[in-house]
Amino acid sequence: MIKNVHHVGVVVRDIEQALGFYRDTLGLRVHKIQTMDDQGVRAALLTLGDSEIELLQPVVDDNGVARYLERRGEGLHHVCFEVDDVDGDLRALQKMQVELIDQEPRIGIAGRICFLHPSAMDGTLVELCEPIPS
Amino acid sequence: MTHLRLDHLVIAVRDLDAATADYAALLGREPSWRGSHPAYGTRNTLFRIDNTYVELLALGGGKRDGRWAGELSRFLDEHGEGLYALALGVDDVEATAREMRRRGLDVLDPADGSGTDEATGARRAWRHAQVRVPSTRGVRLFFIQHYSPAEALPPAPIASAAGGRTAVRRMDHLVVLSPEMEPARQLWGDVLEARLALDRTFPERNARILFFRLDDITVEISGGAAQTKEGLGKPDRLWGVAWGVDDLDAACARLREAGIETSGPRPGIKPGTLVATVKGERAHGVPTLLIEHTPESFRPESRLPQGAAYDRAPERRAFTLTALDHLVLATQDAEAGAARWRDVLGLGTRQIVTPEGTHMRLADIPAGNCFIELVQPLSEGHRVARSLAARGPGMFSMALEVDDLDAAVADLRAKGVPVSDAGPGVWAGTRVARIDKRAANGVSIQLIERR
Known part of the structure; x- marks a missing residue:
């Protein structure tokens, strides 16, 4: 089921400002910057060994990331695990009646993804992703 | 405590008409307001832009001995024209004044103020509390609560010659x-x-x-x-x-x-x-x-x-972050938490330990390329306990593996990043140092070196 930690999501107010620390000070390489208009977020992916740090900046003020920022401020937001079969895993979780945010996989920056509800994992927001071969 | 906004910036000028013309040219905008404070002996021009407004403040328009006039006059004599004061917008100036006094600022009693636009006769009213300059180390600050709605001060019209993109x-x-x-x-x-x-x-x-x-x-x-x-x-x-x-x-x-x-x-x-x-x-x-x-x-x-x-990461670096070592998640109960990770996501626990002297119960859960560390604090003063109390269970910090911890600490400090001294980690064969989360966009980062 779970293979690796694909990335750790960090919510920031301003990606440019955050790159001043994560890229310029810590020396991490940026390999992708993308705006997901349908989700109202902009993301920068930084390489960390065989994993990634994903900086997320809301570009609208009424989505989950924006509300998270408003309520809890900048910081750690979610952990994303790479899986082989997101459809199969999601079905298994539904069968176990695990509380989910997504009932169907959708396309995210990391591939086909779904989010569990944080209450399912003791307060940690967990994302599963099945990368799409490029 | 109410959230402070930068309400406006005040620039002290000698000749208000000349300064108004120059700022209209500089900003590419016509003034929003030209007015006077008869009670204080000052006149002003205001330009509202998207996220604040700028006030040009000069002597004149009434009593020369007004309190503001005296202070402004001294400032102009000592410093000449220039940035004069910063107004921080608040919702409740009385409460802010009380709170800021408690925090050691020398705040004068809040007072009502008002201004009148010379052209339209429109009036704006506010209540403000000035902070005595010594307690701010030289920066003139005041807190302001506007009684008038924001639209009482319209955006400064973009001059026709300017065009939106140059203003x-x-x-x-x-x-x-x-x-x-x-x-x-x-x-x-x-x-x-x-x-x-x-x-x-x-x-x-x-x-x-x-x-x-x-x-x-x-x-x-x-x-x-x-x-x-x-x-x-x-x-x-x-x-x-x-x-x-x-x-x-x-x-x-x-x-x-x-x-x-x-x-x-x-x-x-x-x-x-x-x-x-x-x-x-x-x-x-x-x-x-x-x-x-x-x-x-x-x-x-x-x-x-x-x-x-x-991708502007510097080519030559004092240190390299090589991997995500582990993620630290705060929990009230390491055993119950570990069971959750096993049952829901199929991630089994390698060990649950209470390392001596740490006041923490730790569950170590391998997750492929890194591991999950559940931390259950065993004493109330523990920083994880404080985080649990304030934010509930969940993600607490991330540990990034570094090739040379001492070099990283020295380099980060040279760059002005607050970072703790390197010391032994809770896991055998590791040394760690912590970066202040305020320098890292709210993320508590642990640098970890493995031998």
């Missing part, structure tokens, strides 16, 4: 010179609770700058790293301002036509920015920069498929 849109940042930075850090961070976005040392400029954010405006507290000793006890000073424009080239061309010279445009220190310095006297004693956030910095993906322009 000043917003205040980008404000520069405060601080010979002795620690008290300034306390004032802006601890007392005013502005968010410290970055604390950075620029060795090539022999400077250290603290970047505080008030909403979308940055307050840069700038001190020369080498001048701190001579600076002991010297006051801070509101110094300069950077105005945001959409198209810097066009803005510079427009200014040239208006007889205002600029140097630039050139790349700014912040990646993705272009800046130009306004030369000459037309900014009335205010060192002035125009700044454009280039389109790349907003939507780079349209032009840069690989994010190439963003």
